[in-house]
Structure formats: structure tokens, C-alpha cells
Amino acid sequence: MDKFVTSVKNGMYQNPVLPMDFSDPDAVRVGDDYYLISSSFTYLPGVPVLHSRDLVHWERIGNCVEHLPFDRYAEPAHGCGTWAPALRYHAGKFYAFIPLPDEGIFYTTATNPAGPWSELHCVKSASGWIDPCPLWDDDGSVYMAHAYAKSRCGIKHRIQVSKLDPETLEVIDDGPVVFDGTLTQPTAEGPKMYKRNGWYYIFIPAGGVEFGWQTVLRSRNVFGPYEDRIVMHQGSADINGPHQGAWVDDPQGNDWFLHFQDRFELGRVVHLQPMCWHNDWPFIGLEQNGDGIGEPVNEWDCPAGEAVDGLAVSDTFPGGVPGLQWQWQANPQPEKWLRTGADGLHLTCGSDKTIWRMPNLLSQMLPAADFTAEVRLSLADAGAGAKVGVAIEGHTYSAIELCREADGCTLRVLRGDVKETVQRGQVVPVSGALSEAEEVVLIEKTVDTNEITVTIKVTDAKQVQYGFVTPAGEAADLGGAQPITRATWTGARLGVYARGGAAADAAKVANFEVKF
The missing domain is CATH 2.60.120.200 (Jelly Rolls)
Structure with a gap:
């Protein structure tokens, strides 16, 4: 077999749908097509781009970054390079926001997700700014949520929202820290911003990569104050640390959540969870132990759509x-x-x-x-x-x-x-x-x-x-x-x-x- 194809049995997909190290995934749907990107650190070309028609079967179609514009990356820089990126589609163009924890936040664009992608443009030169995600608001304003890397700047557990220039997408106002999870949501990071029914949502993983959970923040104001709620955790499931990923909907109106699970020597593999909404709060996975919090599923009914060829x-x-x-x-x-x-x-x-x-x-x-x-x-x-x-x-x-x-x-x-x-x-x-x-x-x-x-x-x-x-x-x-x-x-x-x-x-x- 020269390609990997996700297992489907009796119309049900089996998790993980991507049993490979597509760490820190983010995804969007454009029409009937889904696109996913992930971090890749010192390995280049980087920030791989995957394509699917059903959220279960994926193929690799390109990379967002061919090379990094800093001399240090002529040699291996283990643990550095491209960290958790965000993928968005706006006004006919794909945007990948990519953090380099030692150099700052950058973005690249493409009209075709298979490439070519533009050279990296600087959003903010900073050490320790990580996990960026942009949001184009209804009035034309653009915002970016991001987290911090303690190893670079001494700050941890916090989410900040900055205002961007709508033309250059450079930071024009660092903005406030909108959430501090030190006491209740430690290692709050990996924010993904959305807007729905007049609510601003920031999906964040918390609790750490290996055994953490998925938290969601919501507010009527982009700068808060934000309420927080845990919407998925391991519970009694056998899938550790289910968090950090992407909310996507399908053409039939169903909601889904792609997230990673740390499998240690295998890296962070990608699972697909069913998702729904109750009282303007998302619920991810399946309630299994009576605590009111979703737990990840091992299998579920396949979303509609055609299967692509698989991963070479x-x-x-x-x-x-x-x-x-x-x-x-x-x-x-x-x-x-x-x-x-x-x-x-x-x-x-x-x-x-x-x-x-x-x-x-x-x-x-x-x-x-x-x-x-x-x-x-x-x-x-x-x-x-x-x-x-x-x-x-x-x-x-x-x-x-x-x-x-x-x-x-x-x-x-x-x-x-x-x-x-x-x-x-x-x-x-x-x-x-x-x-x-x-x-x-x-x-x-x-x-x-x-x-x-x-x-x-x-x-x-x-x-x-x-x-x-x-x-x-x-x-x-x-x-x-x-x-x-x-x-x-x-x-x-x-x-x-x-x-x-x-x-x-x-x-x-x-x-x-x-x-x-």
C-alpha cells in the first residue's frame, strides 16, 4: 500500500482519522472542500496543507512555507520554527497565520490552498507570542487572539486579543489580556476565534498537551469579559488530552471538531468529533459519564462527502x-x-x-x-x-x-x-x-x-x-x-x-x- 486511508466500518469512521503527527491542526471549509494545516517546527517545507471532501479521508496537497527567512534555519533548530498555525478563508483568499516563537507572528496567503503561497509577512515581531488566530469582524475590523510561550517570555496561561490593521494585518494595538487561566485553566493556549449569533468565541486547550481538555470562552464583546466552560475532556474515555483544534461545519448544517491527541512517540494524531450547540455553548463528543461534559468518541457516522485518495x-x-x-x-x-x-x-x-x-x-x-x-x-x-x-x-x-x-x-x-x-x-x-x-x-x-x-x-x-x-x-x-x-x-x-x-x-x- 503506497497510501494511508482512514478505516471506515459499516458507514462509521474510526478515530484517529489522521494517525500521524499533524500537530496543532486547524481547518476551514470552503464550499464542499475542507482544508487543514498543522505545525511542523524545524521540518521544511513546513505547515503542511491537507484536503478532504468528508473530514475523514485526507490527502496532502502542499505546504504553506517553503523556507524560513532567518539564517538560523540553515541548520536544524529542534523545537523552534513553525508552531501552531491558524487557517482562515476571507474575501476569496486563504490566510495562514504562523508563529515562530523566537521571531514573532507571520502570515502567508494563497488563492489556491495547494499553492503557491506568498512570502511570510510580519504581523508582530516578538519573542514568546504564539498560537495566533485572526477574526474579521462584521464592521471590517480585524482582531487576533494569541497565547504566550513561557520558555521565551516568562508568561503562561494567558490569552490576549490584539487589533490588526485591516490592510497590512500588522498589529496596531497589542490589546488586553482577555483571559488568565492560571488558577482554573492552566496552560491556556492555542486560541481559535469565531463569531456566532452575536457571541465572540475563543476555543482554547487547557491542562497541558498530554492530559488536558477543551475549554471555550464566550463574550458579547471582543475584548471581554469572557465566560469559560469546559466542553470536552477525557472523562472515562481512553483518549488522553483531547483538545486543540478546529470547529468546522458541513454543507448539511452539522458541526464537527478536529483535535489532536498526544500519542508520544507517534506525535499528535488527529481525531474527529461530533459537535452541537446548546444555549449558545458548544458541546463536543458524547456524554458518557453523567458529568455534563463531552467525551471523545472512538467511532461515529461518517459525514457526507466523497473520499479522496489518501496520504502518500x-x-x-x-x-x-x-x-x-x-x-x-x-x-x-x-x-x-x-x-x-x-x-x-x-x-x-x-x-x-x-x-x-x-x-x-x-x-x-x-x-x-x-x-x-x-x-x-x-x-x-x-x-x-x-x-x-x-x-x-x-x-x-x-x-x-x-x-x-x-x-x-x-x-x-x-x-x-x-x-x-x-x-x-x-x-x-x-x-x-x-x-x-x-x-x-x-x-x-x-x-x-x-x-x-x-x-x-x-x-x-x-x-x-x-x-x-x-x-x-x-x-x-x-x-x-x-x-x-x-x-x-x-x-x-x-x-x-x-x-x-x-x-x-x-x-x-x-x-x-x-x-x-
């Missing part, structure tokens, strides 16, 4: 170009990192960095908790010292790589551990943007070939087993199973890379096939 995960790299599912670990330099070739992906060698610090690591989200993959690796066009491999990257990561030696080739499995380091007198934690990793070789095997098919088996025990296909066509394991862990603000990543040797060397990755 496998890749034959037609024309030597990676598919939309792939992202570099820093600002892309395809002219430097890729060679022309029609029979696979031709990667430039020469880098001597660890996998964690390679800007030219090409990776995608883990497609599921349990899957296998086969990949053809080749060093036919590379000299001594060159390596090509496949990795499962996280704070503890591993890889299988084919290595060119002076007298032949070896196949080896390695492990990397991201470490707390001291740089220029400052402690850089494991989750820091400039964190470093140490790699060790676990097992090495001489192979009588410069081209080999390697295998990867990921299990829901949070482990990966590496292996290879012998000349007789049999599968053989190489070493024992290795642990899978999350990365900084993301789930683990499935990546391919080339390194070592000379810059004139090229490695090839071909027939990247994922099976569920």
Missing part, C-alpha cells in the same frame, strides 16, 4: 524528486543536496554530522504504530567513507546504513542519544534547538555488494527491528530491536540520508515501500 507514505521518487510527505530538517537546499536521476532519490554525500544535526536529513512522520518498510540503498556512485541509511529519529534514535569501506561495503546498525550539553557557557537541554547527539555503532556486518535492500519493522511496543534481504531473497535481522522515542515537540520521524565520503559522491535511495 511510500515513494518511488519519480524524476528523482521526493513526494510531499518528505521534509528536510532545515531550510531546503535541494540544489545542493539532490542530484539528477530518474531511478530513485540521489543524495549528495560529504556531510560528517550526526543524524540529529544534519540539515539534509529527509524525513516524514511515522505513518502508523505498526508497519514495515523496505528500502533499496546504493553506493555504486560513491567512494570510500560514504554512507547511506534509513533512520527512526527521536531523542534516542537508531539507523541502518550501508557504508563504503576501502575494500568493500559494510552494513551496520547505530544508535544515537541526544544529550544535554554546555555550549558557550550555557546549558543546552535535550529539547533545545542546538542540542547535540552522540552516536555509537551497535553491530556491523560485511556485505559483498554496494547495493542492498534494508528492512524496518516498527511495532506498537515502541521498537524498531532493522534487517536486510539476502541475495537469496530471504529476510534477515541485523542486531536486536531498538527503542523509539519522540523528538522535540514531535513524534519520531522516519528518515533517509547520505553522509561521509566526498561532496562529489552520491548515494541512491529507491523503492521506498511501506506496508501496514
Whole structure:
């Protein structure tokens, strides 16, 4: 199977509808079509754009951001980059508001959500302003709700509403803090603004990513005061931390809520919940334990609409170009990192960095908790010292790589551990943007070939087993199973890379096939 398709049984969809790391989702409907974007941090092109006709089946159609206009993103900046964005459609144009927690709030526009998207325009230069969402009001005024990142500015739990210039969309008045959740709604963040029946609504997650809940604020005045109500929590359900997402309606007049669930090494996967309104308050999910608060459902009747093809995960790299599912670990330099070739992906060698610090690591989200993959690796066009491999990257990561030696080739499995380091007198934690990793070789095997098919088996025990296909066509394991862990603000990543040797060397990755 080269694409992931959401499971539907007897007319009912199964959650999660997107079991991949589409973190901090926001979505809109335009006509009969739905569009969703998500954060992507240091992985670029970023802020992926997905399309659906029924809210259940999705396909990836583009990215809002091709590169970030700051020099630091020439290298991996783990945990930085594009955080929780907002997507809106206004006056025939799509707007994506995107925060960079160290640089400020930006927006980009497109008439076609598949792109091209404009260069980033600055809304507000600020450190610690995050999670922006605009609202075009009935009188032509434009407002933006946002939260704060304590790690950047020392502020947390607060939602602020600012006034924007209707023409430039730049902040003209920082505005008031309209909600402080310190005592009752800790870690209030991720605001999404709406207006309905004369009420201003701000949907906010609270309680933290792993075990929080969904809160809604409402007021008759955009600047408050706001009432607050918890409208969905885990309760007795088995879905932890159901919050942060998007309210959308369908052409039939039904309401829905797309939100994430933190699955740790898998990242933040996306669920779809039924939603309705009572006395001008939203109710999300299903009442199951008598407390008057909605709980997330595992399945529900499919919304009306046609199914799209699904999300690509496998890749034959037609024309030597990676598919939309792939992202570099820093600002892309395809002219430097890729060679022309029609029979696979031709990667430039020469880098001597660890996998964690390679800007030219090409990776995608883990497609599921349990899957296998086969990949053809080749060093036919590379000299001594060159390596090509496949990795499962996280704070503890591993890889299988084919290595060119002076007298032949070896196949080896390695492990990397991201470490707390001291740089220029400052402690850089494991989750820091400039964190470093140490790699060790676990097992090495001489192979009588410069081209080999390697295998990867990921299990829901949070482990990966590496292996290879012998000349007789049999599968053989190489070493024992290795642990899978999350990365900084993301789930683990499935990546391919080339390194070592000379810059004139090229490695090839071909027939990247994922099976569920």
C-alpha cells in the first residue's frame, strides 16, 4: 500500500482519522472542500496543507512555507520554527497565520490552498507570542487572539486579543489580556476565534498537551469579559488530552471538531468529533459519564462527502524528486543536496554530522504504530567513507546504513542519544534547538555488494527491528530491536540520508515501500 486511508466500518469512521503527527491542526471549509494545516517546527517545507471532501479521508496537497527567512534555519533548530498555525478563508483568499516563537507572528496567503503561497509577512515581531488566530469582524475590523510561550517570555496561561490593521494585518494595538487561566485553566493556549449569533468565541486547550481538555470562552464583546466552560475532556474515555483544534461545519448544517491527541512517540494524531450547540455553548463528543461534559468518541457516522485518495507514505521518487510527505530538517537546499536521476532519490554525500544535526536529513512522520518498510540503498556512485541509511529519529534514535569501506561495503546498525550539553557557557537541554547527539555503532556486518535492500519493522511496543534481504531473497535481522522515542515537540520521524565520503559522491535511495 503506497497510501494511508482512514478505516471506515459499516458507514462509521474510526478515530484517529489522521494517525500521524499533524500537530496543532486547524481547518476551514470552503464550499464542499475542507482544508487543514498543522505545525511542523524545524521540518521544511513546513505547515503542511491537507484536503478532504468528508473530514475523514485526507490527502496532502502542499505546504504553506517553503523556507524560513532567518539564517538560523540553515541548520536544524529542534523545537523552534513553525508552531501552531491558524487557517482562515476571507474575501476569496486563504490566510495562514504562523508563529515562530523566537521571531514573532507571520502570515502567508494563497488563492489556491495547494499553492503557491506568498512570502511570510510580519504581523508582530516578538519573542514568546504564539498560537495566533485572526477574526474579521462584521464592521471590517480585524482582531487576533494569541497565547504566550513561557520558555521565551516568562508568561503562561494567558490569552490576549490584539487589533490588526485591516490592510497590512500588522498589529496596531497589542490589546488586553482577555483571559488568565492560571488558577482554573492552566496552560491556556492555542486560541481559535469565531463569531456566532452575536457571541465572540475563543476555543482554547487547557491542562497541558498530554492530559488536558477543551475549554471555550464566550463574550458579547471582543475584548471581554469572557465566560469559560469546559466542553470536552477525557472523562472515562481512553483518549488522553483531547483538545486543540478546529470547529468546522458541513454543507448539511452539522458541526464537527478536529483535535489532536498526544500519542508520544507517534506525535499528535488527529481525531474527529461530533459537535452541537446548546444555549449558545458548544458541546463536543458524547456524554458518557453523567458529568455534563463531552467525551471523545472512538467511532461515529461518517459525514457526507466523497473520499479522496489518501496520504502518500511510500515513494518511488519519480524524476528523482521526493513526494510531499518528505521534509528536510532545515531550510531546503535541494540544489545542493539532490542530484539528477530518474531511478530513485540521489543524495549528495560529504556531510560528517550526526543524524540529529544534519540539515539534509529527509524525513516524514511515522505513518502508523505498526508497519514495515523496505528500502533499496546504493553506493555504486560513491567512494570510500560514504554512507547511506534509513533512520527512526527521536531523542534516542537508531539507523541502518550501508557504508563504503576501502575494500568493500559494510552494513551496520547505530544508535544515537541526544544529550544535554554546555555550549558557550550555557546549558543546552535535550529539547533545545542546538542540542547535540552522540552516536555509537551497535553491530556491523560485511556485505559483498554496494547495493542492498534494508528492512524496518516498527511495532506498537515502541521498537524498531532493522534487517536486510539476502541475495537469496530471504529476510534477515541485523542486531536486536531498538527503542523509539519522540523528538522535540514531535513524534519520531522516519528518515533517509547520505553522509561521509566526498561532496562529489552520491548515494541512491529507491523503492521506498511501506506496508501496514
